[in-house]
Amino acid sequence: MKLTAQEIAKKYKGRVVGSSSVEINQLAKIESASKGSLTFLANSKYEHFLKTTNASIVLVRPKQKHFSSDTTLIEVDDPYAVFSQLLLEWANEKKEKQMGIHPTAIVHESAQIDEQVYIGPYVSVGKNSIIHGGVSIGAYSYIGNNVKIDTGTVIHPRGTLLDDTQIGKECILHSGVVIGSDGFGFVAQEKDTALKIPQVGNVILRNKVEIGANSTIDRATLGSTILHEGVKLDNLVQIAHNVEIGPRTLIAAQSGVAGSTKIGSDCVIGGQVGIIGHLQLGDNIKIQGQTGVINNVPSGSTIQGTPGFDFRSFYKSYAVFKNLPELKTKVERVEKKVKI
Incomplete structure (x- = not known):
């Protein structure tokens, strides 16, 4: 050009x-x-x-x-x-535009595959799956049963889409992504191994979602784990069962969102953030890196720290915290003088 x-x-x-x-x-x-x-x-x-x-x-x-x-x-x-x-x-x-199904790929006879797709070496496509035009699936990827992949989506080598997963248009899934693995659901039993709760829901990615390498999105226990249009996840991000993430939200590397938490639209979540389950996070939230979120967060907030709280208050608190050794010494001197 x-x-x-x-x-x-x-x-x-x-x-x-x-x-x-x-x-x-x-x-x-x-x-x-x-x-x-x-x-x-x-x-x-x-x-x-x-x-x-x-x-x-x-x-x-x-x-x-x-x-x-x-x-x-x-x-x-x-x-x-x-x-x-x-x-x-x-x-x-x-970009080299490849088309066709590689001879080493295994495609179930019931799968519906558009003519304008690329399915690379050693890819496996399960029964009743539907793959629309313009989709590219890299080598060694696994597409389970009843999976739907819409137009223009790219799955890089060794991507895994387990049963019933639905992928929207123009999504990008990087290498090592696992979509639709079981959610972490167990019931504790007295003096026995925890009882596994079947995870019978699915994962839905809306249009233009991008998932970084080696990130995982768990299927819902019931219903769906949903990432709405334009959501972007960095590498090594864990999204648990029944989580819902609003449009255009960004999540940086090594962050995790526990089960059934709802995150609003246009949020920016830094790296190594941990969010516990069953929370409601509003729209336009900013969460600084390494924050631990244990409470609901209203729209428009910027939080930091563990547990996370208003970032302005965090910096004021940190200014005091880093001077604690010096303050302790001063207090001890005062105590000696007044013989406390």
Whole structure:
């Protein structure tokens, strides 16, 4: 793909500072870009790279200082967002589009497979499963019985979709994902092994959900575990049975959500967060990394700590906590003086 500065500026409503005819054929990091590359500057702490970069075009915010006449700038409101869009176009163009069913794949005769799909080596597809057009399933993946996979979804190698799972349109499931394993449901018995509760529900992923590598989403005990449209999970995330996550919520790596908790829309949950079961979390919540959530959280909150509470109060408390040794010494001195 080749683009001129003028073409990029027109498409993304930017303003060219420098040569509008300069052409790029690749994308690169600002510090390592070469001639013919496009890069971006979104953080002022990297501004010094503008003086040394060899990039032909740099996406910048309006009124950015221009250091070199050899580099053309394109002023846009959000350089990172525009760069991300260009990167997506680049990746889609370079992506090899494979079609067909590999001869080593095992597909049950009752499965309904669209002609415009790719099913890779050693994939297994169970009975009565339905796979729509544009779906790509990587090598060694397992698709159970009665699974539905809608248009344009990509399952990377070694993905596992167990029985009755439903996947929406344009989802991305990375390697090692397990969707629809049993929820962690047991009944304690006096002087005997805990009794396993059958998990007979399923998992539903709505459209444009992305699940990171080695993440797991458990089937519901009854009903469905549901991730709504646009939910994004990082690697190594655990979602327990009967959890429901609202549209566009993001969850970073190594976080876990226990059973039957409901999370609202447009939330951002940091890494290594633990959320206990049967909670209600509202919309537009931010949960800082390593927070332990043990209570319901109202919409619009930002929380941190274990147990999690308002982040402003957390920082005030932490400022005191880190000075406790010094405060203890001072208190002991006072006690000695007054002979307490």
